[in-house]
Amino acid sequence: MKNKFRNLNEKAKFHLDQLIQEIHHVAYNEGYEAGKLVGAIDSAEEINDKWLAERKVKSANQQRAELIEMAKKFVKDAKDKIWGGILVTMPNNEVKICNAEFIKKGNRTTCLLKGQHTNTVFAVGRANCVKGDVYNESIGEVISLFKALKKDIPVEFLEAVQPSEVVEGMIVEGIYRTTSYEVERFYNEPKLNGEYGRAFFAKGFVQNQWVGEKQVKVIDDTNAQYEVSTCKN
Incomplete structure (x- = not known):
C-alpha cells in the first residue's frame, strides 16, 4: 500500500511541476506581471504538498473523500486563479483565455472551453465513467478538463479509489x-442491522421502510457525506 501511494505521489508531483512551469512560461511570454502568478502557483504547490506529505493508511472512503476534494480544488483554481480563466494553447501557439463550462448527462461529463469574450468553443473534453466504477461529478470535471487541455490525466483520477x-x-x-435512491439516514437500531448490513432510510421511502447496505451498490457519490478526519492505524 505504501509503495502504491509513493508512486501516486511521484506522478502527482510530476504533473504539478509541469503545471507550474507552464504557468511561468506563458506568463513571461505574454508579459503579465509575476505577481499575478502567486495564486495559481500557491494552489498547485498546496496540492503537491498534500500528496507528498507523510500520511497514515486511510480507509477507501477517506482516500476517496480526499481525491474528490483535490479534484474540486484543482478545477476551481484552474477556473478562478489563472488570470480569471483557463489558458488554452492553439495549434498555432496562440494562447486563449477561456472559461470552462461543464455539461453532465448520465455518467458522462463534457468540458467546453470557451473564449472569455467571444464565447467561441476552443476545446472540448469528455469523461465517461467506466462501467462498475462509482460516478462523481468533481472527478468527471477534472478528467474532462485535462482532456480538453490535451494533458496527461494523473493516474490517481483515472484509477480513482x-x-x-x-x-x-x-x-x-x-x-x-x-x-436507485438516495441514502438519507441510517437507523440507530441494532436489531435492524443483521445479515443485510446496516439499515438505512432513503428518500422516497414510506415511514419505517428500510434497506440494508449489503442489498445495494453505490452508483454515484457526488453528494456523499464522507468522514475524513479519522485514520486507520
Missing part, C-alpha cells in the same frame, strides 16, 4: 432490482 462503505448522500441501486 472506489468507496467501500455506504454513507448518507450516496445514490445507490438495488443489487437484485435496478431501483
Whole structure:
C-alpha cells in the first residue's frame, strides 16, 4: 500500500511541476506581471504538498473523500486563479483565455472551453465513467478538463479509489432490482442491522421502510457525506 501511494505521489508531483512551469512560461511570454502568478502557483504547490506529505493508511472512503476534494480544488483554481480563466494553447501557439463550462448527462461529463469574450468553443473534453466504477461529478470535471487541455490525466483520477462503505448522500441501486435512491439516514437500531448490513432510510421511502447496505451498490457519490478526519492505524 505504501509503495502504491509513493508512486501516486511521484506522478502527482510530476504533473504539478509541469503545471507550474507552464504557468511561468506563458506568463513571461505574454508579459503579465509575476505577481499575478502567486495564486495559481500557491494552489498547485498546496496540492503537491498534500500528496507528498507523510500520511497514515486511510480507509477507501477517506482516500476517496480526499481525491474528490483535490479534484474540486484543482478545477476551481484552474477556473478562478489563472488570470480569471483557463489558458488554452492553439495549434498555432496562440494562447486563449477561456472559461470552462461543464455539461453532465448520465455518467458522462463534457468540458467546453470557451473564449472569455467571444464565447467561441476552443476545446472540448469528455469523461465517461467506466462501467462498475462509482460516478462523481468533481472527478468527471477534472478528467474532462485535462482532456480538453490535451494533458496527461494523473493516474490517481483515472484509477480513482472506489468507496467501500455506504454513507448518507450516496445514490445507490438495488443489487437484485435496478431501483436507485438516495441514502438519507441510517437507523440507530441494532436489531435492524443483521445479515443485510446496516439499515438505512432513503428518500422516497414510506415511514419505517428500510434497506440494508449489503442489498445495494453505490452508483454515484457526488453528494456523499464522507468522514475524513479519522485514520486507520
